[in-house]
Amino acid sequence: MNFSSDTSAPVHPNVLAAIARVNSGMEPSYGADSVTARVRLLLKDVFETDDFDVWMTASGTASNALALSCFCPPTGAILCHEEAHIQRDERGAPEFFSGGGKLSLLPGKGARIDEAALREALAAIQPGFVHETPAQVLSLTNLSECGLAYSVDEVRRFAALAHGHGLAVHLDGARLANALVKTGASPAEMSWKAGVDVLTLGLTKTGAMGCELVILFGKAREKWGELQARAKRSGHMPPKMRFLAAQAEAMLDGGLWLDLAARANAKATRLAAALIAQPGVHLAYKPDGNEVFVRLPEGLAERLTAAGAKFYPWPGGCHRFVCSWSTTDDDIAAVEIAMG
Helix, strand or coil, rough: CCCCHHHCCCCCCCHHHHHHHHHCCCCCCCCHHHHHHHHHHHHHHHHHCCCCCEEEEEEHHHHHHHHHCCCCCCCCCCEECCCEEEEECCCCCCCCCCCCCEEEEEECCHHHCHHHHHHHHHHHHHHCCCCCCCEEEEEEECCCCCCCCCHHHHHHHHHHHHHHCCEEEEEEECCHHHHHHHHCHHHHHCCCCCCCEEEEECCCCCCCCCEEEEEHHHHHHHHHHHHHHHHHHCCCCCCCCCCHHHHHHHHHHHHHHHHHHHHHHHHHHHHHHHHHHHCCEEEEEEECCCCCEEECCHHHHHHHHHCCCCCEEEECCEEEEEECCCCHHHHHHHHHHHHC
């Protein structure tokens, strides 16, 4: 009954097998290996373009911070939701990596940026006003920190607004696979075709050991040299990149990453139904992916914890339950039994 996080889940067997397969012989260092080359070919098919560059890291925080630092100078700001992962959970990494770039926080229900607030913030930018910290980047998160999805149309509209004011667009895709499964969009439709300049594509939460991709699309490829330099300087240039690439290859080949996300989403749907069947339990947000946010009546959280269930209290008075590729029907049945 461990619903604490999808990062608590085991690594998918295909990923472990892929790592073992590449663990022989000599390969060039720092991403010049044959496995990384194969990943690029897979990404070309997945994203329906060859107009991209990709770098791999072992954590989402590193990928987000590296990506954002390439587009936000120390004197600039990043527009993001006030509950975004880069704001609440990354210990100032974007500010640190950018050398002082500021996070400018926007409201919105369910950790999705309110469009009116975004329009107001963009309209208020005055780059020539020396006392202001002008925004340089818009950062969206899909799924949001409350498990809600932006549609392709919303990403496209927000990106157009940002571009119209000279901002780059970053998409934090730690759970992008879950959002794609929910919306039915293709990776291309949800990224570069919608106006995303730089994507941090998460595979760790979906089933990898530790593999996140920073993908620069189109004109943003001008930042490729900057991205590599910052990766080296910050210690995120893995000498044996092939072991990160092997994870990406296993996840992307045959669409495993989407299959595992679909499995996690389906389990979350079932878990949500089981929880709200209990008197006094209410959804805080209708799940769009693999996370379930509920308001529990007095005493139920303690009863579930005593029965061995693991989950998190969440800001705003609700609790978060996260399903992963490895969540079983028995896990959900155990929750039902614990609730009585």
